[in-house]
Every structure is written in C-alpha cells, then in structure tokens.
Amino acid sequence: MKHNDYLHLAFTDIESPPPVDRREFFKRIAGGIVIFIVLGDLLSPQDPERRRGFRQQGSSDFNAFLRIGGDGVITCFTGKIEMGQGIVTSLPQMLADELDAPVDSIHMIMGDTDLCPWDMGTFGSMSTRFFGPALRQAGAEARIVLMDLAAKKLGVPEDQLQAKDGVIFDKNNPNSKVTYGELAQGKKIQRIVDRKAVLKSAAQFTEIGTPRISTDAIEKVTGRAKYAGDFRPPGMVYARILRPPAHGASLVSADTSAAAKMEGVQVVRDGDLVAVLHATPDGAGVALRKITAQWDVPEVAVNDRTIHDHLVSIAPAPSNLGSAGDLEAGKKNSSKSFESRYTTAYIAHAPMENHTAVAVVDNGKATVWASTQTPFSSRDAVADALGFSPGNVRVIAPYLGGGFGGKAQGGQEVEAARLAQLAGVPVQVEWTRAEEFFYDSFRPAAVVTLNSSTNDTGKITSWDYAVYFAGSRGARHFYDIADHRTVAHGGGFGAGNAHPFNTGAWRAPAGSTNTFARESQMDIMAAAAGIDPFEYRMTHLKDQRMRTVLQAAADKFGWQPAKAPSGRGVGIACGVDAGAYIALIAQVTVNKDNGKVQVERVVCAQDSGLVINPRGLIMQLEGCVTMGLGYTLSEQIRFEGGAVRDANFDTYKLPRFSWVPKIEAVLVDTGIEEAHGGGEPAIIGMGGAVANAIHDAVGVRLYDLPMTPQRVLAALA
Amino acid sequence: MKKAVQFKLNGKPVELNVDVTRKLLWVLRADLGLTGTKYGCGEALCGSCTVLVNGTAMRSCALNVEGVEGAEITTIEGLGDSGELHPLQKAFAEIGGLQCGFCTPGMIMNAAGILRETPQPTREQIVRRMEGNICRCGTQVRILEAIETAAQETGGEKR
Numbered sequence: 039m040k041h042n043d044y045l046h047l048a049f050t051d052i053e054s055p056p057p058v059d060r061r062e063f064f065k066r067i068a069g070g071i072v073i074f075i076v077l078g079d080l081l082s083p084q085d086p087e088r089r090r091g092f093r094q095q096g097s098s099d100f101n102a103f104l105r106i107g108g109d110g111v112i113t114c115f116t117g118k119i120e121m122g123q124g125i126v127t128s129l130p131q132m133l134a135d136e137l138d139a140p141v142d143s144i145h146m147i148m149g150d151t152d153l154c155p156w157d158m159g160t161f162g163s164m165s166t167r168f169f170g171p172a173l174r175q176a177g178a179e180a181r182i183v184l185m186d187l188a189a190k191k192l193g194v195p196e197d198q199l200q201a202k203d204g205v206i207f208d209k210n211n212p213n214s215k216v217t218y219g220e221l222a223q224g225k226k227i228q229r230i231v232d233r234k235a236v237l238k239s240a241a242q243f244t245e246i247g248t249p250r251i252s253t254d255a256i257e258k259v260t261g262r263a264k265y266a267g268d269f270r271p272p273g274m275v276y277a278r279i280l281r282p283p284a285h286g287a288s289l290v291s292a293d294t295s296a297a298a299k300m301e302g303v304q305v306v307r308d309g310d311l312v313a314v315l316h317a318t319p320d321g322a323g324v325a326l327r328k329i330t331a332q333w334d335v336p337e338v339a340v341n342d343r344t345i346h347d348h349l350v351s352i353a354p355a356p357s358n359l360g361s362a363g364d365l366e367a368g369k370k371n372s373s374k375s376f377e378s379r380y381t382t383a384y385i386a387h388a389p390m391e392n393h394t395a396v397a398v399v400d401n402g403k404a405t406v407w408a409s410t411q412t413p414f415s416s417r418d419a420v421a422d423a424l425g426f427s428p429g430n431v432r433v434i435a436p437y438l439g440g441g442f443g444g445k446a447q448g449g450q451e452v453e454a455a456r457l458a459q460l461a462g463v464p465v466q467v468e469w470t471r472a473e474e475f476f477y478d479s480f481r482p483a484a485v486v487t488l489n490s491s492t493n494d495t496g497k498i499t500s501w502d503y504a505v506y507f508a509g510s511r512g513a514r515h516f517y518d519i520a521d522h523r524t525v526a527h528g529g530g531f532g533a534g535n536a537h538p539f540n541t542g543a544w545r546a547p548a549g550s551t552n553t554f555a556r557e558s559q560m561d562i563m564a565a566a567a568g569i570d571p572f573e574y575r576m577t578h579l580k581d582q583r584m585r586t587v588l589q590a591a592a593d594k595f596g597w598q599p600a601k602a603p604s605g606r607g608v609g610i611a612c613g614v615d616a617g618a619y620i621a622l623i624a625q626v627t628v629n630k631d632n633g634k635v636q637v638e639r640v641v642c643a644q645d646s647g648l649v650i651n652p653r654g655l656i657m658q659l660e661g662c663v664t665m666g667l668g669y670t671l672s673e674q675i676r677f678e679g680g681a682v683r684d685a686n687f688d689t690y691k692l693p694r695f696s697w698v699p700k701i702e703a704v705l706v707d708t709g710i711e712e713a714h715g716g717g718e719p720a721i722i723g724m725g726g727a728v729a730n731a732i733h734d735a736v737g738v739r740l741y742d743l744p745m746t747p748q749r750v751l752a753a754l755a
Numbered sequence: 756m757k758k759a760v761q762f763k764l765n766g767k768p769v770e771l772n773v774d775v776t777r778k779l780l781w782v783l784r785a786d787l788g789l790t791g792t793k794y795g796c797g798e799a800l801c802g803s804c805t806v807l808v809n810g811t812a813m814r815s816c817a818l819n820v821e822g823v824e825g826a827e828i829t830t831i832e833g834l835g836d837s838g839e840l841h842p843l844q845k846a847f848a849e850i851g852g853l854q855c856g857f858c859t860p861g862m863i864m865n866a867a868g869i870l871r872e873t874p875q876p877t878r879e880q881i882v883r884r885m886e887g888n889i890c891r892c893g894t895q896v897r898i899l900e901a902i903e904t905a906a907q908e909t910g911g912e913k914r
Contacts, residue, residue, distance in 0.1 A: 124854070256848055440855045440857060442891075664893030664896070665893040686798050687800040687889065692889050
C-alpha cells in the first residue's frame with residue numbers, strides 16, 4: 039500500500055486509547071458465541087504502513103466483534119458508520135460467505151461508542167479494504183467454533199459435516215442437523231481472531247460479488263430511517279447559536295435581552311457560547327435574530343480572486359514525492375516545452391443533512407446522537423468539553439445523510455452537549471445550511487505548476503510537477519517518463535495559516551486536483567504532437583493495470599482515434615486512488631453563446647480489485663461522476679478573508695437532474711484478490727476528462743476549475 | 756400570533772393552535788413528531804422538505820401553516836397504502852435510487868406529485884420537474900429510472 043493511498047493526516051500516530059476491555063464487553067452482551075477482531079494483528083507483518091495506522095495498546099484491545107446468539111441472530115458490532123456508501127449491506131455480505139449464514143440473519147450495530155469497540159472513523163475508503171478482510175476472518179473463525187460444537191452435538195466427525203445457510207448437517211444423513219442458534223444457546227464462548235484463518239476463494243463465493251438491494255432501502259424510502267435530528271428524547275429543546283460574521287472574529291458584546299423576553303425562550307451563555315433554546319427550531323431562530331452583537335473582525339487580505347497567488351507566495355519548502363533521471367538533461371533533449379499553471383477552488387462537502395446532534399446530559403452521563411463519521415473522536419471531544427471521563431459519554435452515530443469526509447470534523451456534538459449540561463434539558467443542535475457552509479472543512483484551494491517537454495516525436499522528455507496545498511494523493515504520475523520530479527508544497531489540510539478557514543478531507547482528497555492537472559497536460563502535449571489522446575497515453579504507459587483499465591474504457595466508449603481538437607467533444611482522464619485504477623472518457627457539448635457545458639456521456643472504468651457488491655460499487659461510480667460535475671463545472675466557495683459568501687444553493691451550485699450524463703460504469707477485473715478503494719476513486723477523473731473534452735469540442739484550454747460559463751466564454755473570446 | 760388551524764394529515768384530521776406564520780416543515784417535525792420530512796436548506800432550493808398539499812408537491816419549508824388550512828397534506832409517512840409500499844417507494848428501493856437516503860423522502864414526494872398530475876410523464880418532463888430536488892450522493896440516474904418504472908407500474912392511474 040503506497041503512502042499515496044492514505045489519508046495522510048489520519049494515519050500518523052493513531053493510538054487506540056485504553057478501551058473497556060474484552061471481559062467487560064462480554065459481560066454486557068449476555069453470552070452466546072463471541073468472536074473478537076483485533077485489526078492490527080491481522081494485517082500482514084510486511085505492511086508497516088498499515089500497522090502503524092492501527093497501533094494498539096495492550097492485548098485487550100479489539101476493533102470489532104461478532105456475536106452469534108441463541109436466537110440465531112448474528113450481530114456484528116463495529117464503530118464504522120453508514121452514510122450512503124453501502125457498507126451496512128456489503129459488510130454482512132462478506133460475513134455471510136465466510137460464516138455460511140443467510141445475509142438476512144446478520145444484524146449490524148454500528149457507530150455506538152458504548153456497544154462497539156474503538157474505531158478510528160469511517161473515511162479513506164478503508165472499511166471494505168481493511169475492515170472487510172478482518173470481518174471475513176472473524177466469520178471463518180466463528181464457523182470453526184460452530185463446526186466443532188456441531189461435531190460434538192451430532193456425534194459425527196467434522197469432515198462429515200457441512201454448513202449452509204445457518205445450519206450444519208451430517209452429509210451422510212441430512213436430517214441430522216443443528217442450527218447456529220441452537221449451538222449458541224446457553225454458551226459463553228469467546229475467541230480472538232489472532233491468526234489468519236483460511237478464507238474462501240472466489241469460486242466459493244455466493245454473496246460476495248452478488249448484487250443486492252441495500253438493507254437500509256426500505257427504511258429510507260418510507261421515512262422511517264432515523265438520522266441524528268430525528269431522535270426526540272422527552273423534554274428536548276432546539277438550540278440556535280450566535281455565530282460570528284467571519285472566521286477569526288471575536289465577540290465584543292452581545293445583547294440578549296430582547297431574546298430573553300420572548301415566550302418560551304431560554305438564553306444560555308458560557309464564555310463565547312451564546313445560544314437560545316426553544317421548544318421549536320423556528321422559535322429558536324426567531325429568538326436568535328433578536329440578539330444584537332458586536333464583533334471584532336480581523337483584516338484578512340486574501341479572497342477568492344487572490345487566493346492562488348497567495349498560496350504560492352506562502353508555500354513552504356517542497357517535499358519530494360518522487361523523482362528520477364535528470365530534468366535538465368531531459369529538457370535539453372526536447373523540441374517543445376509546456377509551462378502550465380492549474381488552479382482549483384475551495385469546495386464544500388454540502389451533504390444534504392447538515393451537521394446535527396441531540397444531547398442528553400443527566401446524572402454525570404451524556405448520550406449524544408450525532409451525524410459524525412468519527413463517533414469515538416466525538417465522544418472524546420464531548421467528554422473533554424463536559425469534564426466527564428469518556429466512559430461516561432455515549433455517542434451514537436445513526437444513518438448519516440451524507441459525509442464525504444466533511445463529517446469527520448464538526449463540533450455540533452460538543453455544542454449540543456455543552457448546552458444540555460448548562461440548561462439541564464436535552465438539546466438538539468442542527469446547523470442551518472448557512473452554518474453548514476460557514477463551518478465546513480473545505481477541500482482546499484490549490485495550485486499545480488507543471489512544466490513538461492517533448493521531443494519531435496511527441497515523446498515526453500521531462501516532467502516537473504509541483505502541487506501547492508492540495509495534498510500529495512494522486513500527485514505522482516504513472517506514465518513512462520525518464521526524467522521527472524514530483525513535489526508537494528504544503529499539505530492537503532490542516533495547513534496552518536495557509537487558508538482563511540478550515541480545510542479537510544473531501545472525497546478522494548487531492549486526487550481531483552492532481553488528476554485534472556496531469557491529464558490536462560497529457561492532452562496538451564498530445565495535441566501539440568498531433569497524436570490521438572488515447573494513443574498518446576498508451577505510448578507512455580508501461581503499467582499494465584492502467585493499460586487494461588484505459589483499454590476497457592475506450593472499448594466501452596467506442597473510441598475512434600483522432601487528434602484534438604477533433605470537434606467531437608471527447609476527453610480522457612486516467613488516475614489512481616486508494617489502490618484503485620480509473621479511466622474516464624467524457625463527451626460534452628459546449629454552447630458558444632452562453633458558455634454552458636453539457637456533459638452528455640461518461641464512461642467510467644474502475645478496477646477496485648475484489649468487488650463485494652457490484653451493484654453497490656456501480657452506484658458509487660455513478661455517484662462519483664455526478665458529484666464530480668460540481669467541482670468541474672460550477673462549485674466554488676466565494677469569500678472575503680474569513681467571511682464565507684456562499685450560504686445556500688442559490689449561489690453555490692450543485693449538479694442538478696438536467697446535468698446528469700448517460701453514465702456507463704465498467705468494473706474491470708485484473709485479477710486482484712484484495713478489495714481496494716470503491717467509493718472515492720472515480721471522482722478524480724471528472725475535471726480532467728471534461729477539460730479535455732471541452733478542448734476537443736471547441737479548441738480552448740481551461741486551466742482553472744470550476745469551468746463556469748463565464749470562464750468558458752472568456753476562453754472562447 | 757396563535758390561531759386554531761385545521762387540516763388533514765395523512766388521512767387523519769389535525770387541529771392545532773399555533774402561530775400560523777410558522778412554516779409547515781417545523782410544525783411537522785417538531786410539533787407533530789413526523790420526522791420523515793427533512794430540513795435541507797430552508798429556502799426551497801433543495802426539495803428535501805417536499806410534501807403533497809392537495810396532491811401537489813410543495814416545499815414545506817416555504818409554506819405557512821396558514822396556507823394549508825383545510826388542505827389534505829401527505830407526507831412520506833402517509834404515502835404507502837396501509838402497510839403496502841407505494842410503487843415509487845418500491846421502485847426506489849429495488850433500483851437503488853438512494854444512497855444516504857436523506858433527500859429520498861423529498862424525491863419520492865416530489866415524484867408522487869408529478870405522477871398525480873402527469874401519470875405518464877416523458878423523461879424530459881420528469882427531469883424538468885425534479886430539477887428543484889438535489890441529491891448530493893449523485894444517485895440522479897437511478898432516481899429517474901425509478902420514477903419511470905413506477906409510472907409504468909401505476910399504468911396511468913392516479914395514486
């Protein structure tokens with residue numbers, strides 16, 4: 039696993055805090071057959087990178103567990119959460135195959151810090167990649183225990199037994215059988231998965247690889263599915279909080295007297311936290327508007343027009359991501375050189391569900407339902423804020439209405455808990471859409487400077503790549519170039535004072551920016567050489583896996599060679615993310631009168647290795663293509679210093695139904711047996727594929743995302 | 756100012772004494788405890804709060820309670836027929852017209868409004884009338900397919 043594939047920030051020094059130990063958990067769950075999964079130990083010892091990310095403390099730590107109950111229900115307890123990426127369905131599928139149990143008998147308990155063992159959080163396309171294999175091993179281990187019990191109960195040797203659909207029977211006498219539930223009754227057995235059990239091979243899969251309707255679908259189409267804001271403990275009130283006009287502003291004074299006079303309103307103040315509580319959210323909103331406040335707003339010179347020059351000017355020294363050969367020599371052997379600067383804007387996560395939390399603080403304990411991708415970090419933050427030990431705080435992350443990395447950061451759970459503690463009643467905090475934009479940890483604005491050269495046959499002779507503040511993921515090229523250097527200035531997020539507000543992980547962090555720059559440059563050089571862009575890439579590809587994926591995309595598309603601009607409006611982009619390889623081919627039409635770009639068709643080929651639920655994966659590819667239209671064509675955060683100017687969807691434009699192209703997803707199988715990234719990789723190709731398609735359509739090259747109608751018109755002028 | 760207001764909600768009569776300038780969305784969620792209808796933007800820009808008012812899809816975040824006096828309101832909770840899934844719900848589930856599911860009640864209710872008005876809509880009509888509903892997970896392709904499938908199933912009868 040390459041450094042490139044990781045969510046850089048999250049992997050350094052993650053220590054599992056001393057959790058409640060195994061004996062305590064076992065006591066809580068009333069017996070049965072329990073298998074504990076210790077993730078770190080199950081990773082290959084040759085993989086120091088992976089193990090570093092899962093460092094454990096003490097032998098009693100574990101990351102998840104299974105319980106087979108006397109009722110035959112198999113419960114998997116995991117700190118992972120479901121936010122639409124589909125693991126509530128695919129994890130049971132993985133387990134069902136190893137355990138030989140019906141998928142319907144598997145119940146997932148997710149994201150509850152009381153019931154589930156410590157988990158680092160749901161992000162980085164890691165659930166299927168890392169947690170999945172561990173879960174399979176737990177299933178295999180459980181099956182071994184069950185077979186052993188069955189052999190004793192039925193009085194036949196194990197090799198005479200067969201397990202299928204939650205039942206173990208004597209092959210010679212199928213009427214002699216016992217169910218998993220019957221075997222678990224009255225038992226208190228615990229096992230730790232501490233060695234690699236023999237897993238099923240692909241030929242033996244019945245669930246893995248089979249499309250399946252999501253297990254949460256019925257709840258969600260009937261409105262019964264509960265998100266954080268749908269929990270209503272008795273006596274709950276709604277809070278609205280006084281917010282600053284800009285990041286970095288400090289509160290000078292706040293006059294809450296008019297709000298306090300309103301019927302049913304309680305004003306709560308604690309330092310800089312100024313809030314109003316009311317039995318209805320809209321009542322709290324009315325009260326909030328009655329508060330007058332004075333703020334000290336710092337002068338911050340940067341804005342959305344000057345940010346890119348600013349980022350380059352404050353860039354720290356570069357870190358080398360990879361280099362070879364001799365750049366200067368390569369440049370000397372060239373006949374053409376290309377100097378490009380690409381820029382991308384701050385992008386909001388904009389999940390449909392705003393950050394929400396409901397907190398009950400009572401008798402020294404806190405229970406918080408929160409829309410968080412990291413329930414255990416949320417628990418610790420709440421404990422810290424309340425002055426409680428973490429053991430007295432329970433955070434429950436129910437279904438999330440979208441995350442995309444943005445709900446790995448928040449603060450609404452701390453706000454709700456503090457207010458509940460201060461007011462002595464349960465409190466709900468649901469950020470307004472304006473707050474959701476204001477407090478978002480944006481995908482950072484970034485710059486890429488790319489200087490490359492070619493010889494007189496078009497072969498690339500040098501490649502000098504520098505990315506500023508996007509992050510290193512996806513920055514390294516995979517083309518066959520002898521003299522090259524790739525560096526990164528500054529990190530992708532948490533970059534100190536580089537940005538006037540918070541930045542963070544956004545679906546395939548850094549991948550979209552880096553892929554846009556690289557793939558645009560490939561097309562620029564191909565066009566200058568008069569070579570078809572598909573052929574140009576293949577000439578520079580020795581990586582067989584990428585060749586296969588690109589070929590699959592071209593075949594599905596029906597690619598016809600032609601040099602750009604051909605007037606057809608077609609463009610290619612290839613990329614690597616989270617261990618998955620992608621190739622996108624987009625076809626666009628450009629309206630020269632108003633600059634609007636209509637993406638008509640996208641072929642999206644992806645090799646993710648082992649596919650658990652093909653239908654689920656295809657949905658992720660379609661989701662990536664559709665969501666990717668936004669950062670490609672319209673999404674950008676406008677700001678003046680720390681004041682965010684976008685507060686709703688009237689100015690921050692998300693892709694709409696009329697934008698959606700015909701999407702053809704191709705799952706490419708290159709024989710890789712492990713699962714790699716599924717939900718993120720494809721999005722990185724949209725910017726580059728569409729930029730190349732626009733150039734192919736109307737002969738103009740755009741270097742800045744988003745490619746808004748104004749920018750397209752300006753380029754055409 | 757509080758006033759008595761009456762309307763039908765999912766087939767049952769409701770009588771409230773509330774400030775009638777309040778938006779229906781909050782009355783549904785906070786006063787009546789029907790949490791299936793969601794808050795997404797509060798400015799009728801995203802469609803998450805869509806309900807049917809006398810069979811027409813409307814954004815409850817922009818609708819005063821006063822405006823629904825005497826009306827028949829249907830929320831996602833009231834769409835199915837005594838335990839049976841509505842064809843739209845069935846189609847969304849089977850085709851996979853949802854991922855995180857947060858926009859889903861609004862999508863389904865908006866689609867229900869389309870089908871009541873135009874039982875056999877063309878793809879263009881569906882796209883145009885769904886334009887106001889946002890799905891951030893990017894499931895639009897399947898949502899369109901689900902609506903078309905449900906339209907075929909209802910076969911032109913008003914549901």
